[in-house]
Amino acid sequence: MKSLIKYFTFTSELRSDEQSEENILGRRQRIFRPDYKFVRGKDESEIRAEGLNIHIKERHILKDVNLALPDKKITCVIGPSGCGKSTLLKTFNRLIDSVEGIRIEGKVLLNGEDIIGSGQDITRLRRKMGLVSQKPCPLPMSIFENVAYGCRIHGLANKRKLKMVVKHYLEAVGLWEEVCDRLNTPAVRLSIGQQQRLCLARSLAVEPQFILADEATSALDPISSKTIEELFVKLKRNYSIIMVTHTLRQALRIADYVVFMYMGEIIEAGDAQQVFNDPKHELTKKYLSGAFS
Amino acid sequence: MISLRALKDRTAGGVMFFLTIASLLLVVAMGVGLYFKSSPVLADHSLGELLFSSSWHPMKGEFGFLPFLMGTLWVTGIAVILFLPVALLAAIYLTEYARPAVRKYVFPALDILAGLPSVIYGVWGTLLIIPWISEWLAPHFVEFSTGYTALAGGVVLGVMILPLMVSLFIELFTSVPSELRDASTSLGATRWQTVKRVVLRKSVTGILAAVVLAVSRAFGETIAVLMVCGNLPEVPRSIFNACYPLPALIANNYGEMLSFPQYEAALMFAAMILFVVILLFNLISRIILYRMEKRFA
Numbered sequence: 001m002k003s004l005i006k007y008f009t010f011t012s013e014l015r016s017d018e019q020s021e022e023n024i025l026g027r028r029q030r031i032f033r034p035d036y037k038f039v040r041g042k043d044e045s046e047i048r049a050e051g052l053n054i055h056i057k058e059r060h061i062l063k064d065v066n067l068a069l070p071d072k073k074i075t076c077v078i079g080p081s082g083c084g085k086s087t088l089l090k091t092f093n094r095l096i097d098s099v100e101g102i103r104i105e106g107k108v109l110l111n112g113e114d115i116i117g118s119g120q121d122i123t124r125l126r127r128k129m130g131l132v133s134q135k136p137c138p139l140p141m142s143i144f145e146n147v148a149y150g151c152r153i154h155g156l157a158n159k160r161k162l163k164m165v166v167k168h169y170l171e172a173v174g175l176w177e178e179v180c181d182r183l184n185t186p187a188v189r190l191s192i193g194q195q196q197r198l199c200l201a202r203s204l205a206v207e208p209q210f211i212l213a214d215e216a217t218s219a220l221d222p223i224s225s226k227t228i229e230e231l232f233v234k235l236k237r238n239y240s241i242i243m244v245t246h247t248l249r250q251a252l253r254i255a256d257y258v259v260f261m262y263m264g265e266i267i268e269a270g271d272a273q274q275v276f277n278d279p280k281h282e283l284t285k286k287y288l289s290g291a292f293s
Numbered sequence: 294m295i296s297l298r299a300l301k302d303r304t305a306g307g308v309m310f311f312l313t314i315a316s317l318l319l320v321v322a323m324g325v326g327l328y329f330k331s332s333p334v335l336a337d338h339s340l341g342e343l344l345f346s347s348s349w350h351p352m353k354g355e356f357g358f359l360p361f362l363m364g365t366l367w368v369t370g371i372a373v374i375l376f377l378p379v380a381l382l383a384a385i386y387l388t389e390y391a392r393p394a395v396r397k398y399v400f401p402a403l404d405i406l407a408g409l410p411s412v413i414y415g416v417w418g419t420l421l422i423i424p425w426i427s428e429w430l431a432p433h434f435v436e437f438s439t440g441y442t443a444l445a446g447g448v449v450l451g452v453m454i455l456p457l458m459v460s461l462f463i464e465l466f467t468s469v470p471s472e473l474r475d476a477s478t479s480l481g482a483t484r485w486q487t488v489k490r491v492v493l494r495k496s497v498t499g500i501l502a503a504v505v506l507a508v509s510r511a512f513g514e515t516i517a518v519l520m521v522c523g524n525l526p527e528v529p530r531s532i533f534n535a536c537y538p539l540p541a542l543i544a545n546n547y548g549e550m551l552s553f554p555q556y557e558a559a560l561m562f563a564a565m566i567l568f569v570v571i572l573l574f575n576l577i578s579r580i581i582l583y584r585m586e587k588r589f590a
Contacts, residue, residue, distance in 0.1 A: 093479055100393060127481030137472040140495040149490070150480040199476070206480050 046071050046209070046240060047092060052106035054087060056099055061087050063264040065106070069257065074232055074241045076251035076272070079261035080293055085244040088261070089212050092242070093129035094122050111209075127154070130203030130239075132216040136195035138187035139202075143170075143179050146187045146198055150206035169201040173231055193224025200231065211235065213243035217250065229254050248288065252276060260284050324568060331562035334555055343562065349526040356559040358566060360526045364443070364536035365567075367529050368518055369511045371447025376455050377504065383455075384462030385488055400463075407456035415520035418449035423521060426533075435533045439523065444532040446522030450514055454507040461503035465496040498585045505578040509571050515540035539567050 047069045054062040062084045069075050077085045090096040091108060094115065107114050115125055127150075139146050147166040156162060166183070170176040175197045179190070187198055196216065203211065213232070217225035232241050233254055245251050251258060255272040260283075268275060268284045279285045286292060295303075334343070334356060346357030387396055427440030469492050477487040493500070523535025524545065547560050 095475055095479060123481040123483055126479050129479065131475070131479035133472060133476065135472065137470070137476045139473060139476060139491055141490075149477070150482075153477075153480065153482045153486045153490070202476075202480065 046111050047242070048107075048109040049088075049091075050107040050109065052091070052108060053104070054084075054091065054096070055103040057101040061264055062091070065266055067259065067266060067269060069240065069242060069259075071240050072236055072238070073256035074236050074243065074254050075257040075259060076255035077242065077244045077259045077261060078246075078248065078251050078287075079267075080287070081246075083261045084264040085261055086214055089214050089242065089244055092210070092212060093126045093131060094120075095126075095131070097122070127206050128209045130200075130206070130208035130211045132196070132200050132203060132211065132213040134215040135219050136192055136199050138190070138195050138198055141187065142184045143187045143190070143198060144183040147201050147205050150202060154206060165205055169205045170198075172204060172235075173197040173201045174227065175201060191224075193220050193227065196220055196224065196228060197231070200228070204235075209240065211239050211241045211243075213241065215244055215246055218246060225250075260287065262287070324565070324572075327561055327565040327568060331558050331565050334558035334562050337555070344566075347528050351553065351556045351559065354555060356555075356562070358539075358563065360528045361537055361539045361542050361563065362566065363528045364522070365512060365538040365540075365570075367443045367532070367536050368446040368450055368522060368538050369508055371444060371532060372451035372454060372511050373504065373508060375447060376451030377458065379451075380455055380458035380462060381500070383459050384466055385492075387459070388463055388466040389484055389488055389492065403456045403460055407460060411453060411514060411517040412520075414449050414453050415517035417452075418445055418517060418521040422448050431533050435531070438533045439535070441521060441523035441535055442533050443522060443529045443536040446518045446536065446538065447532070449517050449521050450511050453514060453517060454511050457510060458503060458507045461506065462496075462500065465499040465503065466492055468499075469495045498582050501578065501585070502582055505575065509575060512571055512574070513540055513567065515544045519544055539563050543567075 047067070049065045049067040052062055052065040052067075053060070065088065077088065079085055087096060091104070092110075092115075096102055096104070104116055106116070108116050110125070110128070139149055141149070144166055147169055148162045151162060151165055156165070167176060167180075170179065175194060178194065187195065190198060196219075200211075200216075211232070217228050220228065229250065232243070235241060236256075251272070257270070258272045258275040259269040260267045260275065260279075260281075262283055268279060268281045270280075275284065276288065279288060337354070338356060343356055343358055344362070345359055346355070347359040348355045348357045349360060387399060391399070422445050423440035425440075426442060426445055427438050430444075431438035431440070431442075473491050473495065474487055477491045478484070482490070518538055519541035522538065522541065524537045524541055525535040526537050526542075527534070529536040543560050543563050546556070
């Protein structure tokens with residue numbers, strides 16, 4: 001009981017100081033999934049792509065992609081439409097598998113472990129990769145059940161613990177105050193911005209290591225997108241965030257690391273400061289100056 | 294001054310409105326016609342007696358429709374209970390699990406099955422299901438059965454409505470947005486978990502509507518059922534008893550019995566019961582659907 005009270009007091013808001021952030025991570029592991037450990041590879045970065053080639057039927061979508069994404073940072077993948085940004089993102093959680101006629105070559109290393117091989121437990125992999133999609137996509141159930149969904153499918157049935165998890169993550173995305181009195185209403189009744197935050201809470205509730213955001217703010221109004229951006233900045237203490245974005249200004253605001261793609265190739269990747277201020281490649285310069293989009 | 298184009302537009306609208314109303318009125322006319330035709334038997338017997346008596350002796354003027362009502366319910370019930378799960382699982386397999394190549398061949402096959410004349414299903418039932426029940430299945434449960442049973446009727450009917458249900462379910466499941474599936478699987482759910490918790494949940498109202506459609510079809514199915522269910526005017530006590538659904542009663546006797554006005558009126562009454570039952574069934578399910586949609590949306 002004591003620990004419960006302690007829990008509720010400490011989760012009252014997502015605090016910005018380092019200490020309580022770590023606390024949240026520690027507590028999270030205790031609420032749900034005590035066996036969870038990040039298995040870290042020798043390299044610092046936890047997602048690496050090596051010689052990644054993807055064909056869909058006859059089309060060559062990703063061409064020899066070599067990447068190493070930094071840990072606990074916001075990585076923005078930018079580039080014109082159809083350059084393979086979303087495909088890259090979907091490869092990381094293997095959602096790409098459901099595409100008809102797909103052929104993947106090369107390696108994607110997650111914590112030093114190749115995730116492309118067929119021997120992978122895909123459900124375990126996907127759980128490490130929280131996905132926030134372009135259009136918020138609440139499941140056809142109540143607000144509470146949406147957040148509890150991931151925990152339930154991974155075997156958490158204890159009502160009290162579920163309540164704790166749901167409260168915790170709704171607070172983490174700043175939604176608790178707004179919805180605490182109507183947790184049992186269908187999630188689709190929330191506003192679009194709220195739905196997107198709900199989807200983020202839902203992804204966080206399964207304890208991912210990464211957050212993959214596919215143009216997560218493009219369907220939102222400016223205020224809601226700002227909220228989401230701020231959330232990402234807070235969350236990067238505990239998660240590695242990889243976001244695809246169409247808005248250069250957004251990338252400027254929040255990116256720590258930038259990957260510029262064009263026609264399925266990585267043209268340039270590096271620290272945000274460097275890429276934005278001193279792009280090495282001619283194409284990057286042109287794209288940043290708005291010569292094409 | 295009205296232009297010619299506008300005039301044409303107005304006329305077309307009017308004509309279409311008239312045709313729509315006319316076809317709706319046809320349904321009303323049918324109901325009214327059936328009521329007048331069956332009035333002789335309604336004049337002599339109370340509604341309760343007609344619906345809840347099980348003594349069927351037309352020559353003595355006793356018309357109890359309970360055996361036929363129960364026959365219809367039994368056969369339809371057996372069909373739905375046995376084949377609804379099959380249809381659901383088949384549709385889930387085809388939409389969620391099967392490779393596109395499998396779908397390419399199975400979808401047209403389903404349409405062919407749905408289009409087969411019912412008499413073929415009847416013959417198939419007589420040749421295959423009847424002997425199977427009488428020789429293999431029934432001896433495990435009862436001493437003797439001819440095979441012409443409510444179970445046979447249910448199985449044949451179920452096989453008939455199966456393709457209809459599967460196509461409707463496939464339609465439903467493919468209309469569930471793939472983003473929902475992605476959202477679920479990206480949380481680490483397996484395909485089966487996604488189906489159970491997201492796809493089925495999203496389409497629950499649609500499933501109900503599909504079942505209503507299939508049941509309405511099953512209620513009215515005549516020939517195939519008539520060929521296999523034994524046609525004894527008794528309330529069946531088990532699935533191994535013969536039964537006599539309403540449409541079979543009408544089809545078997547209408548035409549022969551026109552010389553007995555009371556009998557003819559009784560058959561008309563049977564038709565009216567069928568008419569009203571299907572109407573009510575559809576109406577009630579609509580109301581339930583409406584309520585459910587309001588709750589979920």
